[in-house]
Amino acid sequence: MKHVRVLLVDDEEDLVVTLAERLAIRGFDADWAVTADSALELLRGKTYDVAVLDVKLPGISGLELKNHMAEIDSGLNFIFMTGHGSQEDFMAGSAAAGESNYLWKPVDIDALAQKIKRMANRDN
Amino acid sequence: MAFKINLKPKFWDYRDVAAGPYRNLFSLRRIWYLSVFLTAGAALAPVFFLAAIDYQVTQKAIESENMLRLSRLVSNARRTLSFFLVERQSAMEFLSRDNSFESLSKPSRLFDILRNLKTSFGGFTDLGLIDESGRQITYIGPYDLDSADYSDQKWFEEVKAQGSYTSDVFLGFRRSPHMVLAVYCDMGGDRGFVLRATIETEDIHQKLLQVETGSVSDLFIVNHDGVLQTDSRSYGGILERLSVPVPERADSTRILERRGEGGETLYVGYAYIDETPFILMAVKNKSEMMRPWLKARRQITTYLLGSIAIILMVVLAVATYLVSRIHAADQRRVATLHQVEYTNKLASIGRLAAGVAHEINNPLAIINEKAGLIMDLLRPQPEAALRTRLIEQTEVISASVKRCATITRRLLGFARRMDVSVESVNLREVIESVLSFLRNEAQYRSINIDIQIDPEIPDFDSDRGKLQQVFLNLINNAFAALEDGGNVTFKADLISENSIRVSVIDDGCGIAPEDLKRVFEPFFSTRTKQGGTGLGLSITYGLVQEIGGSIDVTSRVGEGTRFDIILPLKPETMK
Numbered sequence: 202m203k204h205v206r207v208l209l210v211d212d213e214e215d216l217v218v219t220l221a222e223r224l225a226i227r228g229f230d231a232d233w234a235v236t237a238d239s240a241l242e243l244l245r246g247k248t249y250d251v252a253v254l255d256v257k258l259p260g261i262s263g264l265e266l267k268n269h270m271a272e273i274d275s276g277l278n279f280i281f282m283t284g285h286g287s288q289e290d291f292m293a294g295s296a297a298a299g300e301s302n303y304l305w306k307p308v309d310i311d312a313l314a315q316k317i318k319r320m321a322n323r324d325n
Numbered sequence: 326m327a328f329k330i331n332l333k334p335k336f337w338d339y340r341d342v343a344a345g346p347y348r349n350l351f352s353l354r355r356i357w358y359l360s361v362f363l364t365a366g367a368a369l370a371p372v373f374f375l376a377a378i379d380y381q382v383t384q385k386a387i388e389s390e391n392m393l394r395l396s397r398l399v400s401n402a403r404r405t406l407s408f409f410l411v412e413r414q415s416a417m418e419f420l421s422r423d424n425s426f427e428s429l430s431k432p433s434r435l436f437d438i439l440r441n442l443k444t445s446f447g448g449f450t451d452l453g454l455i456d457e458s459g460r461q462i463t464y465i466g467p468y469d470l471d472s473a474d475y476s477d478q479k480w481f482e483e484v485k486a487q488g489s490y491t492s493d494v495f496l497g498f499r500r501s502p503h504m505v506l507a508v509y510c511d512m513g514g515d516r517g518f519v520l521r522a523t524i525e526t527e528d529i530h531q532k533l534l535q536v537e538t539g540s541v542s543d544l545f546i547v548n549h550d551g552v553l554q555t556d557s558r559s560y561g562g563i564l565e566r567l568s569v570p571v572p573e574r575a576d577s578t579r580i581l582e583r584r585g586e587g588g589e590t591l592y593v594g595y596a597y598i599d600e601t602p603f604i605l606m607a608v609k610n611k612s613e614m615m616r617p618w619l620k621a622r623r624q625i626t627t628y629l630l631g632s633i634a635i636i637l638m639v640v641l642a643v644a645t646y647l648v649s650r651i652h653a654a655d656q657r658r659v660a661t662l663h664q665v666e667y668t669n670k671l672a673s674i675g676r677l678a679a680g681v682a683h684e685i686n687n688p689l690a691i692i693n694e695k696a697g698l699i700m701d702l703l704r705p706q707p708e709a710a711l712r713t714r715l716i717e718q719t720e721v722i723s724a725s726v727k728r729c730a731t732i733t734r735r736l737l738g739f740a741r742r743m744d745v746s747v748e749s750v751n752l753r754e755v756i757e758s759v760l761s762f763l764r765n766e767a768q769y770r771s772i773n774i775d776i777q778i779d780p781e782i783p784d785f786d787s788d789r790g791k792l793q794q795v796f797l798n799l800i801n802n803a804f805a806a807l808e809d810g811g812n813v814t815f816k817a818d819l820i821s822e823n824s825i826r827v828s829v830i831d832d833g834c835g836i837a838p839e840d841l842k843r844v845f846e847p848f849f850s851t852r853t854k855q856g857g858t859g860l861g862l863s864i865t866y867g868l869v870q871e872i873g874g875s876i877d878v879t880s881r882v883g884e885g886t887r888f889d890i891i892l893p894l895k896p897e898t899m900k
Contacts, residue, residue, distance in 0.1 A: 213687050219694035226701045284686030306686050307693030307730055 204230035205321040206248065210240040210266065211255040211282070220253075220310075227314050237261045237269070244273050250321040253313070256283040278320040280313070282306050334645050336652035353648050353655075360644040368636045376629040383625065387618040392580050392592070395542075395609055399578045399594040402536045402544055403605045407598055409532055413446055413506055413524060414489055421510035421520045429454045429520070435465045448528040450503060455481070455519040466523065475519075484509045484519055491601045494526050494554040494563065502526040502555075502563050530555045543608040547571065559585075559608055571604065585610070664864055682733035689729050696722040750787045752827070753778050756815055759796045763804065770809040778817045782825055785894040791868045792892075798865040799829040799888050806833030806886060823894050832885040841880055 207229050211217040217233040224231040232247070234240035237258055244252075252270055254263040267279050284306035304313065336353040420438055421429075428434050439452040451466020459476025475481040484490035484507040492505035507521040533544050533555065545557035551567040553560060560567050572581060578596040585591045590611040597604050699719045706712045756776060760767075767774055796815075803813045814830040836844060843849045845866040869876045873893045880886040 213691060215691045216687070216694055219691065219698050223694065223698050223701050226698075284683060284690060305730070305734070307690040307726055310694070310697050 204228065205317060206230045206250050207232070207317055208240060208243060208249045208252045209233040210237070210252065210258065210263075211235065212259050213255075220308075220313075223310050224314065224317075227310075229314070229317065237266045240266065241269060241273065244270055244277075248274065249277060251278045251280060251317045253280045253282060253317070256281050280304065280316055280320070282308055334649055334652075336648055339652055339655075353652055356651065357644055357648045360647065361640055364644065365637060365640045368640065369633060372629065372632050372636065376625055380622070380625055383621045384618055387615065387621065391609075391614040395592055395594040395607060395614075396578050396580055398536065398542070398544070399596050399605060399607045402533055402607065403578065403596040403598055405532050405536060406529060406546070406603070406605060409529060410491060410506070410598075410601060413442075413448070413522070414491075414508060416442065416446060417506060417508045417520050417522060418489070418510075421508050421518070426454070426456075426510075426512065426518050429518070430462045432463050432465060435463050439465045442522070448524045448526075450523040450525055453521045455521055457515070457517055462518075480505070480507065481519065485517070489600070491603075493548050493552065493602055496564065502530075504554075526555065544606070546603050546605055548602040549604065554603060572606075582611070583608075660863065664867065667864055685729070685733055689726055689733070693723065693726045693730075696726065748786065748789060749784045750789050750792060751784045752782055752817055752825070755789060755792050756796060759793055759800065762797075763800060766804065767813075770804075770807070770811075772804065772807055772810070773812045775812065775814045777814065779819050779825075781819050782817055783894070785825075785892075787892065788872050791872050795865050795868050795872075795890065796827075796829070798861045799890075802861060802888075803829055803831035803833065803886070806835070807831055808833065820891070825892050825894060827890045827892060828887055829890075830885065830887045835882040835884055835886055836878070836880040837882055841878065844878060845876075 205228075207221075207224055209217045209221050209224075209231060210233070211220075212235050214235050217235060221231040221233040232243055232249075234243055237260070240252075252267075254266055256263040258266060263281050270277055270279075280302050282304045302316070304316075334357075336357070339353050424434070424438070429438075435452055435454060439449060442449040442452070451464065451468065451470075453464040453466070453470060453473075454462045455475055456462050459474055459478070459481050461470060461473040461475065464470045464473070480490050480492060488509050490505070490507040492507075494502045494504045496502055502525070503523050504526050505521060505523055507519055509517055509519050511517040529546070533546075536544060543558040543560075545560070546554040547567050548554055549571065551571045553563055553565050553567060556562050557567075560569070568586075569583065572579070572593070572595045574597055575595075576597070578594060581593045581595070583591045583593050592609045592611055592614060594607040594609075595604055696719050700716060700723070703712055703716050703719070753776070756778075760774060760776075763774075766772070800813065807813065812832050814828070816828040816830060818826050820826045840849075840851060844862050846863060849863075866876055869890055869892075875891045877889045877891075878886065879889075
């Protein structure tokens with residue numbers, strides 16, 4: 202089976218590294234980046250199925266980054282994570298990102314994995 | 326004392342606590358004193374001034390009127406007396422010219438004349454004819470004066486020189502007062518005769534009594550030597566000597582101020598009567614004369630006192646009213662300041678909580694992932710005691726992280742901005758979010774919290790933040806009133822299509838009836854010593870009104886308190 206390719210972007214390196222490792226254990230091809238620039242760099246060199254983005258990155262919001270990334274790869278799927286705001290912010294963000302593609306930090310790894318899988322499968 | 330306390334206005338002991346070290350500058354009592362003294366001073370000064378002027382003017386006017394009256398009295402009396410004497414003198418002069426010496430020397434003729442004089446004028450006692458040498462030729466009268474010789478008497482010389490003579494009064498026939506009138510008729514060539522009459526002065530006395538004198542005046546006649554010519558009320562009977570000096574000669578009527586024997590002040594009016602030895606005198610007691618002045622003075626004093634009383638009453642009432650208004654305005658200002666401060670404090674706490682929650686969320690996420698990774702790494706390992714134990718511990722870490730995440734999410738949910746406007750609200754959710762902060766305290770104190778919400782109540786549009794504050798304030802209030810082990814009930818019912826009632830009921834200590842009507846007043850607190858600001862319920866009241874609701878309280882001491890909030894389900898009524 203072909204590995205699902207995931208790009209994780211979060212300014213917390215410890216978090217993003219650990220997440221990438223846990224996803225790898227679950228059979229994903231997970232790469233990570235801590236800045237928007239390095240994420241775009243990676244995207245130019247490789248095709249990913251799903252990008253998991255922090256809502257707030259240094260100097261740029263997750264939604265803006267999503268737009269930049271979509272310009273490079275229009276087929277890319279996005280999932281957002283947030284540690285910020287309330288239930289209401291969460292709902293507002295979800296509406297912008299698409300139903301149920303918005304996760305609250307700390308995320309449940311199995312829920313994340315399932316979501317990624319579902320997205321990748323839908324494309325295939 | 327109770328009366329005094331009742332009269333004391335509310336602002337009397339008020340100090341603006343917010344004014345800090347400058348609080349004495351804001352003393353309302355000082356403002357009150359200042360306004361009372363300035364206003365009363367400005368209002369009373371002209372009143373005093375006018376009263377003083379009126380006092381003086383009235384006193385002067387009455388005094389001069391009295392003088393005038395006395396002077397008129399003396400003048401009238403003088404005219405009467407003069408007329409009396411001149412009339413008789415003229416009659417005698419006329420007789421002396423109309424009749425020849427020869428006809429007058431006939432006793433029958435002289436008798437007729439005396440009779441006519443008595444009839445026409447009255448007062449004539451006798452009549453005598455004296456020739457040039459001073460010998461009495463004819464005499465008609467009660468005395469035996471026939472052939473009397475007056476040649477060496479002073480009056481005879483005088484009448485010959487001046488043409489007429491008026492004598493002092495003497496006690497004559499039957500010890501009644503008399504005086505002598507004499508006229509000289511010059512027949513030419515060193516020949517002449519004197520007509521001499523004695524006149525009863527009782528008539529003069531009667532004439533003087535007829536002059537309007539007033540009840541207390543004393544009107545009498547003295548001669549130039551100070552001998553009384555009529556009876557005087559104050560200086561004795563006729564022919565007695567006047568105890569006071571004879572006033573100096575004056576052509577017109579004069580008024581003097583003299584001190585009487587009893588020390589009282591007297592006004593003495595007098596007039597010299599021309600060509601007679603008489604001085605007419607009138608004496609009046611000043612205090613009696615000034616009696617109208619006493620009445621006027623009493624009126625002025627009454628008017629002054631009345632004015633002072635009215636002015637003071639008005640000044641006091643106005644000053645008290647105005648300062649009370651300032652006091653009320655100041656209280657509203659302080660209450661508003663406190664409310665703003667309180668709202669800002671809540672907002673600050675909210676922002677702080679949101680910041681903290683956010684900061685904690687990221688490390689929590691890392692802990693979560695690290696613990697998860699440990700689990701991921703341990704799971705494929707062969708079964709061993711250590712592996713099992715590590716998995717157990719890691720699961721606890723994950724569970725704890727979940728708990729922390731729930732807390733931070735709640736914090737963020739609660740601490741949203743305070744100015745968020747109307748949105749759809751689920752009542753149960755709002756109450757739960759408020760209670761989530763108090764569950765711990767409730768558990769510690771074994772307080773049972775019961776929530777009874779009518780399932781018919783729909784989600785409704787309201788201000789979530791304000792609702793949260795209202796419920797938080799009320800439940801804090803209930804907790805303060807409760808003993809450990811007490812009960813709090815949240816009860817919500819649909820009472821009409823457009824409104825619900827939310828009741829917060831506790832079975833705590835209750836509120837005394839006299840305090841109950843004041844619980845929503847700012848700064849009213851029975852728990853100031855425990856740190857109560859007295860603002861919680863007043864702010865709650867304001868918030869309920871802002872979201873278009875109303876709040877009411879019922880309580881019984883020892884049984885508990887119930888707050889009922891009526892809330893609209895539609896936001897149109899919100900302010």
